[in-house]
Amino acid sequence: MLTAVPISWFLTLSAVLFALGVAGFLFRRNVITVFMSIELMLNAVNLSFITFSYHRQEVNGHLYAFFVMVVAAAEAAVGLAIILTIFKNRGTLNIDEIDSMKK
Amino acid sequence: MDVILFLVFAVIAVVCAINVVVQTHPISSAISLVGVMGSLAVLYLLLGAEFLAAAQVIVYAGAIMVLFVFVIMLLNAGAETRKGRSLLVQLLGVPLLVAFLGLMAYFVQRLYPQSTSVHFGGFTKGGAKEIGRALFTTYLLPFEVTSILILIAIVGAIVLARKEGD
Numbered sequence: 001m002l003t004a005v006p007i008s009w010f011l012t013l014s015a016v017l018f019a020l021g022v023a024g025f026l027f028r029r030n031v032i033t034v035f036m037s038i039e040l041m042l043n044a045v046n047l048s049f050i051t052f053s054y055h056r057q058e059v060n061g062h063l064y065a066f067f068v069m070v071v072a073a074a075e076a077a078v079g080l081a082i083i084l085t086i087f088k089n090r091g092t093l094n095i096d097e098i099d100s101m102k103k
Numbered sequence: 104m105d106v107i108l109f110l111v112f113a114v115i116a117v118v119c120a121i122n123v124v125v126q127t128h129p130i131s132s133a134i135s136l137v138g139v140m141g142s143l144a145v146l147y148l149l150l151g152a153e154f155l156a157a158a159q160v161i162v163y164a165g166a167i168m169v170l171f172v173f174v175i176m177l178l179n180a181g182a183e184t185r186k187g188r189s190l191l192v193q194l195l196g197v198p199l200l201v202a203f204l205g206l207m208a209y210f211v212q213r214l215y216p217q218s219t220s221v222h223f224g225g226f227t228k229g230g231a232k233e234i235g236r237a238l239f240t241t242y243l244l245p246f247e248v249t250s251i252l253i254l255i256a257i258v259g260a261i262v263l264a265r266k267e268g269d
Contacts, residue, residue: 002106003105003106003220003222004105004106004220004221004222004225005105005106005109005149005220005221005222006215006219006220006221007215007219007220007221008211008212008214008215009109009113010109010146010150010221011211011215012207012208012211012212013113013116013117013146015204015207015208015211016117016120016204016208017116017117017120017139018207019200019203019204019207020117020120020121020123020124021120022200022203023124023196023197023200024123024124026192026196027124027192027196028124028183029183029184030129030180030183032129032132032133032171032174032175032178032180033123033129033132033183035171036123036129036132036133036136036171037123037124039136039163039167040120040123040136040139043139043140043143043163046143046155046159047143047146047147050147050150050152050155051150051221053150053152053226053229054150054151054219054221054225054226055215055219057226057228058228059228059229059233059234059237060237060241062152062154062155062229062234062237063234063237063238063241063242065152065155066154066155066158066234066238067242067245067249069155069158069159069162069163070249070252070253071249071252072163072167073162073166073167073253074252074253074255074256075256076167076170076171077170077256077257077259077260078256078259078260078263080170080171080174080260081259081260081263081264082263083174083178084174084177084178084263084264085263085264087178093178093180093183094183
């Protein structure tokens with residue numbers, strides 16, 4: 001019976017969450033859901049930063065995770081404002097229909 | 104005890120993350136993402152990251168997800184229709200993803216073969232005091248640059264969201 005969690009389990013969980021974020025990013029067609037998948041990937045990376053911080057017994061990884069959180073908050077504010085503007089101008093949230101830069 | 108705690112919340116996180124990807128309605132995805140973030144906060148506590156666990160609940164599960172839910176409500180986003188997916192994606196998408204995941208898990212298991220074990224209380228330098236000290240000494244310049252970034256984000260969000268011609 002294990003009494004402590006191996007560090008590779010945390011890293012594998014992080015990999016699983018990251019892969020699910022990639023899947024959402026690639027397969028979904030709704031802009032908001034694609035955006036949420038990006039947040040999922042950022043969370044997975046934060047988990048590995050904190051795990052490595054535990055592994056090395058130093059606080060630096062926590063600082064990186066903190067900055068990732070701050071940048072994610074700024075990104076969410078700007079990204080959702082962009083989504084609002086796109087919806088106002090085009091009336092759709094489907095990323096396949098937002099292709100005016102190709103024409 | 105630590106193993107049980109880890110397994111319970113890891114399973115919750117993975118199930119919620121799968122739910123984020125497979126749900127067709129954006130509001131269901133958003134609620135599932137809150138579940139992922141909450142269980143990740145518990146895992147952060149297990150790793151000794153007290154400050155980041157609190158920040159995860161307040162900033163991510165609180166502020167950012169409220170923003171998402173608010174935008175979903177404003178745009179009245181409905182369930183997405185599944186159509187127009189190419190044959191290549193349908194055939195290769197999931198197997199490629201599983202292969203990618205398996206490769207990553209294999210490398211992680213090879214690189215860290217049971218070297219360090221995580222038990223609660225094994226890392227005590229994750230409180231607000233130590234984070235604050237590192238933030239205002241070693242990481243002072245990135246911290247100040249971050250404040251400029253947030254200012255730019257605020258201005259950008261206001262410029263994007265205002266009405267045309269004001």
